[in-house]
Amino acid sequence: MTSENIIEVLIVGSGFGGLTAAMNLKKMGINDFVILERRAFFGGTWKQSVYPGAAVDVPSPLYSIDGEPFPWEHLYAKQKQLAQYTEHIIEKHNLAPSIELCATVIEAKWCKTHWQVKLENGKAFKSKIIINATGPLSSPAMPNIHGLQDLRGQVIHSNNWHDGIDLNNKLVAIVGSGASAVQIIPSIINRVKKLHVFQRTPHWVLSRFDYHIPKRFRATLALRPINFALRTLIYWLFELRVIAFKYSPALLRVLGAIPAKKHLLKQVQDENLRKQLTPDFTIGCKRILVSDTYYPALQHQNTVLHTKDDYIEYASYEGLQTKQSGLIDADLIILATGYNPEKSMVSYQVIGEKGKTLGAQWRDYPRAYLGTSMPNFPNFFIVTGPNTGIGHTSALFVIESQMKYIMTCIKKLHEKSACSIQPIPEAEEGYTAMVHREMEKTVWYKGRCNSWYKNEHGKVIAMFPGFSFSFRRLCKKFAHHHHIIK
DSSP: OOOEEEEEEEEEOOSHHHHHHHHHHHHTTOOOEEEEOSSSSOSTHHHHOOSTTOBOSSOTTTSSOTTOOOOOSBSSOBHHHHHHHHHHHHHHTTOGGGEESSOOEEEEEEOSSSEEEEETTSOEEEEEEEEEOOOTTOSBOOOOOTTGGGOSSEEEEGGGOOTTOOOTTOEEEEEOOSHHHHHHHHHHTTTOSEEEEEOSSOOOEEOOOOOBOOHHHHHHHTSHHHHHHHHHHHHHHHHTHHIIIIIOHHHHIIIIIHHHHHHHHHHOOOHHHHHHTOOSSOTTSSOOEEOSSHHHHHTSTTEEEEOGGGOEEEEETTEEEETTTEEEOOSEEEEOOOBOHHHHHOOSEEEOGGGOBHHHHTSSSOOOBTTTBOTTOTTEEETTOTTOBOSSSOHHHHHHHHHHHHHHHHHHHHHTTOSOEEEOHHHHHHHHHHHHHHHTTSHHHHSSOOOTTBOTTSOBOSBOSSOHHHHHHHHHSOOGGGEEEO
């Protein structure tokens, strides 16, 4: 038998998206909410991503919640301090009592006036509103390697890293060369006996320009006026990148390709290796990586680089069988293969009006009005939903923009004593058409690459094709005629 709770707002996910939603609800005087977290701990990405070298690739003053400064130790914060920041936010706003752990949602069904939500543990909730904040990068993507489960060595995805993993003097293979691999490889190379790096596609890498902030300056930089000024400066400098990504191939070369090539030339003297590490797509088409230690780590005497021609054919108990190098023994195989954004956006069954499922509505590709709400799914909001990704600035700016729209919708429900709110189909269709029309002007669409920004049909589903302030303006200006309120 299930127990049942009735609340006003259910927040699914306790990362920055869920925490920001809770903070905004409290500001509105709404305390009747529960945050459901599927893990045994709260905090989202920066409590989960504990792999070696984990760090943010956006300057910390910008990669933080507006009005919530922090005495950062580095310009680009490392995982440990990001976890501390998350805990600080939860404690400061007394959010822990509202979080329910080990609460995996398996189904949400609209029942005329409310959502009926089922959990894996048998518990059930009735909720007027759902804010889904599971995050776009929470479901690991697994490589299609036959026999992986038969390996003698340990196999672990970077998302599932834990402190019990022994790296010392081990034979290690890492599959992938993207954002997590670029951080892991330099962090473990001096501990392992041998490191085999399997690179399917090289990425463009820029210098990190990190800066250790002296202790005497940290408290000063965390003062609100100074933090606001620094945050604003970084924001506008980064916003200029959109001009390159969308409007000016020449500027993209100046700001991206030329510095990346100089960085590669400076750090890699071997011409043949440079060719192996030079991408064949336009910079920006895939996520641009930032590191000053990745290229040196690839040239370490313990490293063996395997390019796409020397791929893994299959795995067996003995090890990894490669196309050119034969059988490779490994005590540990690290899968740094990223995430599946489609599965991550909403990871459970959602049944809306008249039995319409979200899976059916998204059969061709994920789509939502302002990347946040959808026809047929009243009072259901997605944080970091379809086409809300940002390749040039902080994801938290987008989350805060979405909150302006979500909280306005909730205010409308209160003002009108209404039961439900949802966008009309024509509004969602018009917005989606605009997004994909503008997308054709961007490097993410025409940069000659396959990336996680795209779905299997080549549709860019992750990114917003414009300035982040344009997205915020759309979120702030509530269009009443685009909605059904009843």
